[in-house]
Amino acid sequence: MIGRAAPGRSGGVRVLLYHAIDDPHPADCLSLRVSRRQFLDQMAVLRDDAYAVVPLDAVFHPQPDNGRLPVAITFDDGYRTVAWAAAVLKDFGFPATFFVVPRFLDGVQSPAAYWEEWAYLTWGDLAALADHHEFAVGAHSTTHLDLRRCADARLAWEISEAKLLLERRIGRAVTSFSYPFGRHDRRVRRAVERAGYELACTSRYGLNRSPGSRYAVHRTEVAGRDSLRDFHWKLRGKYDWLAHWQDLGPLP
Template sequence: MRPGTRAVATVVRPVALAHRTIAGTLVGSHGLTLVGWHRVDGRTSDGLSTGVDDFRRHLDVLERWGARVLPLEEAVARLWAGTLPDRAVALTFDDGYASVVDTAWPILRDRGLPTTLFVVSGILDGLRFAWDAHESAACRSGRLRPATADELVAAAHEGLDVGSHTVSHPWLPALDDADLRRELVDSRIALEDLLGRPVRSVAYPTGGWDPRVRAAAVAAGYTVGITVDRGLNTDVVHPLSLRRAFVPSDPADLRHILDGAYTFLRPLDRWRSRGGPSW
């Protein structure tokens, strides 16, 4: 996180925290914070990668903050039922990297923290991620390697929740109706066939969504949809366009996210999302 942005968040944080506390008291229900990562695959954090030590520190911040970490679908159901505990949080990963199932998930499992991994189903057929194309072949087959079908099944049997991240990770708002449906439906079916259980959650690639995409997700059979628009989820937020923030490397930034200090960036998130990914 840039120093200037962090400085603004530091000023905003007390106000955001007070607003959250007052709203929870007046309305009688609490909001849901969604946080996410991509891969946990090294000693240092850089871009999509999170260092293992940094990841452990992130989880320590959640514990010190008093987070009540819930399974994603349960958390969303309780949000609408008005039965969420205070400081409810759900944890997510995008893409389907092997480092999630072989490094992050064991750490989370040992701490008793439920997690959802949103998988690009095309990796089951050998798809490699476009944004890793500039990396060396050794790196792509090593720390940047997508998880295999067997690894996903084994992790799911241990309790890792799996959701859809489409078939090929396209910018969904740019697709025609037929391709949009194909990306959403085919990914869900492929993952359900692999896991032998329903898949009802989807994370929109690069956070790309609009009302048409959201309607297509509903029609495709999803009940939970995740964006990358930052902020607390309350019962006025549509369950197919839930807000989520990815965790920066500095644990202090995660504390700001949990307290709602970076919510002021949500208009920027929506503005940036109009152009699609750079790759």
């Protein structure tokens, strides 16, 4: 049993990264699937302990010094199971940002779509998410490539076309971006800024303190293999040392 413990004064915002909310699968070698039970328990921690769930853009706004650690919630890839998670978030009154790949929603599967159980949101699903005032939709590129390896023209298209397609479909501005695989470099970051995005998320562990780079927002990944103790520890920064190894070479 893990007792309640205040995270203390941090002066920053922790951004959580989720992928799918679903039952475990033997082929999920990256442990991307967080079960529904896990997710419910984790949201209860955020509600009951000394945390304040905030919108993603709060990473660049001063937060009240009230002893509560600000936490933002994000999802990558646009798996259909996040529609269930969205209903849970509404019940808790939590904001969240959903990063999606337009071509996945068009039914064009990525080579990395590991098995049939990994269905993506439909455009109708996404429109329903976007209609909720606490939810934001962000772009995760157009086709989910490693953007560092794209020629300049393809890089610009991957970034700007995703924004255009999403805005056209949901009728709202898309101002945030998530790098596929978390991989980026100076050229990619500049391309994201030129395309008109206001911030971009990585998968590098760490707390976001102001001032920080708008185009290299740190996120802490929540994995299916995580126990509730692991979740507590990740919130408190006990896994932030992993950023050192991520700097040596991007994780998949």
